[in-house]
Amino acid sequence: MPATIPNTLVAFGANEDSFFLGHxxxxxxxxxxDEFAAQVQGDDLPITQTEWISFDPTGTKYIAKNDDRKQFCHSTDISQDLIGHLKTNGGSFITLGSGDNYFIKHNKGWNARLPPKHSENIAQLKPVVNNFDSALRGLLFGHEQSHIFLFVGGFASDLNEETQNDAEHPLTKVLTEFDEGWCIEPGSTLCPYSDRYFFLKFKKPNDTVIQMRWSLPNSMSEDLAELKQLAESPEDQIFLTQLRMVDMQRQQTQAALAMQQLRMQSQLNDMMCASMVQGGNSMKLATGGWVEVPRY
Incomplete structure (x- = not known):
């Protein structure tokens, strides 16, 4: 289940008339x-179970994950190399770049096919980021060469020169605002056709509060505002309240299971310690039984 309730999903297509919004x-x-529309209109990708959706810059290739079912939905034409990693290692966060470029974070680390600029930045970051492979959580592909690396303790961005040098640019301003002590979360996305448009989720490590910042084309902004207004309706509020209760019960169940596992591990450790002590005494007794002690 996504980290926030209500969940907000944004995915940019090839232009201002191509997008997906959920709230x-x-x-x-x-x-x-049509392939993507069928999946989001059916039971495969409900908003309440989907943390992220990634389009490629053409808006035709896509991949998303149903978190509750641990099931991936994707277009039939995405990279077979990426499919191979999915089948072998699963995936927690995946983004698509131009052509066959991609990034996948999975339970064994990460894999990617990247443009030269992105690969050069990885080579520069590896020596200065502790445990780089495990710390790297994701990569956001943006307009032209713009991209952002997501880490467990922060983020690193490399934007197009014009954007980077404009302190009043909306993307530059937002990244500066959250530069110290914030991480960018999966579910964030950059726009492939303009640096001016983005949807970013920021969170501090070991915190649960998520701050969202976005800049969208007018049509997307209006549609998102309408979705947010509909979410305030009585029937939607009842649904979201029930969803929060389900999520709370899930968290309580997970916490109880974790405590049970800790108790079982503690009991196992106690049994092992007791066995070692008894074993030590037995060895002493056995030795004592066979040693002849001279009497004087």
């Missing part, structure tokens, strides 16, 4: 493929 239990989209 609460509702969604809207334009200019997407």
């Amino acid at each position: 609460g239990r509702r969604r809207t989209f334009r200019g997407v493929t």
